[in-house]
Amino acid sequence: MRAQWGGLGAARPGKPQPRSYRKMVCLPATPLALRRRLGLWLLVGLCLSAGYALEKKVIKGKVGEKVGLPCCYEIPSSESLQNYRVYWQKNTTDVVLAYAEGKMISTPKNRTEMNETNLTLWISPVKILDSGPYQCVVQRLPRSLPSSFVVCDESVTLFVTADFTEPxxxxxxxxxxxxxxxxxxxxxxxxxxxxxxxxxxxxxxxxxxxxxxxxxxxxxxxxxxxxxxxxxxxxxxxxxxxxxxxxxxxxxxxxKKTNECVVPTVPPPYHVITASTIIMIFFIVAITLTARYLRRHVRSRRRKPQDTVEEDVKEYHICRFPILGIPRCSPHRLLYSNAYCVDPLALWKGMTAAENSA
Missing domain, CATH: 2.60.40.10 (Immunoglobulins)
Structure with a gap:
């Protein structure tokens, strides 16, 4: 019975198993998966390290400050700059600084200098126009070899910022x-x-x-x-x-919202202003004339005599019988009367009667 022979992979008694089958059973089934996993982890590590390296290669600075761009190589203490050729260039084509055998072989750009040991490029004072990618290329000049070889070639990005004024x-x-x-x-x-x-x-x-x-x-x-x-x-x-x-x-x-509510005043129409002006002028003229009249009246009153009896006595002519329509009058002093001619006899009788009754 198959059940007595055991499970999968058990040797059947009395019959030898082929070698190929024996090898297939004995080989481990995991090396390929392990290799895949190791490769995946290696790829992740490379990506992380590359991202970290790229992050390190971005240098930030503010306008007016001194900024240093690091190079990818540092000259050992046992050597000197005379054994190297160093290039600092911007945007791959614009040479900023260049050294060969310890001597500067290019005209330095304004505000730039290089450290001769760690090959750092210094810019001071930095400007917004200095922003961009920079490349450091280092070549070794060995005396025993006919040509130089590159020991360093990496880029670094400069990002310059400027502060805004207070809002x-x-x-x-x-x-x-x-x-x-x-x-x-x-x-x-x-x-x-x-x-x-x-x-x-x-x-x-x-x-x-x-x-x-x-x-x-x-x-x-x-x-x-x-x-x-x-x-x-x-x-x-x-x-x-x-x-x-x-x-x-x-x-x-x-x-702050003000609570005062001021209703704007509407100016009066033009004709109202004109009429008011005319009325004011007439009023002023009337006051002026009245004042002048009162002043003259007071002066005339001061010139009259103080005796009221004499004021009422005027000199009139007593009319007699007219001859041919022409009255003949002689001067006499009589009391003032509205009549043009007064009969003296009638006037005397009236005055006597008044005295008797008194």
Missing amino acids: NITTEVSTDSCELTEMVVRCSSHGGFPKPKISGTLNNVSVVWNASWVSKSSLSPYNVTGTLWLNVTEDISITCSIENDGFSKSTSLFL
Whole structure:
């Protein structure tokens, strides 16, 4: 029975097993998988090391500072620069510095120098235009060999940044009423690099600015301006932040809503102004004439005699019987009367009767 012979791979009694089958059973089944796993881990390690190396080759600096770009080779203490040829070049074609047998063989670029031991390229003061890839090439010049050979050839990238100015917040009121105030808020900053990001808050709530950037070229400083349109009904606090390359600058502004409601006065029409002016002129003229009249009247009163009896006595002519229509009068002193001629006899009788009755 097969069940008595044992499981898979057991030798059948009384019958020898072929050698090929014996070898197939005895060989391990895992070397290929192990090789694949080892290769995968090696690839991951190479990628990580390559990424780390690339990260190390990016040098950052700020405008105005002194920046050093490291080379991939350092001359041993037992040797000197005379045994090497060193090239520092930018963008693969623009030579910055070059040394051969310890002597400079190129005109150095402005603001650059090289350390003769570790071959570091120093730039001071650095500018935005200095940004870009740099390459360090080192060749050894052995005396026993007919030609030189390269011992180092690697690149390093310089990234230059510039700080932005402190953000400046300005406001402009477009409409102001008792209920609300419409205004335009602007936040601006300039002179920075690279292109920044503008953000902010309104009463501790994030807001999105309508941002615009201005730059002359890809390697020129930026000017940034953010704009907000607000309907202000209460006191507000505004914060503006400018961020670039991990650096941030912020400014805050507090705006107070005034509760005073002033209704603007409407100027009167032109015809009303004209009529009012004419009335004022007539009024002034009337006052002036009245004052002059009163002054003259007072002066004339001062010139009259003080005796009231004599004031009422005037000299009249007593009319007699007219002859041929021409009255003949003789002067007599009589009391004042509205009549042109007074009969003296009748006047005397009237005065006597008045005295008797008294």
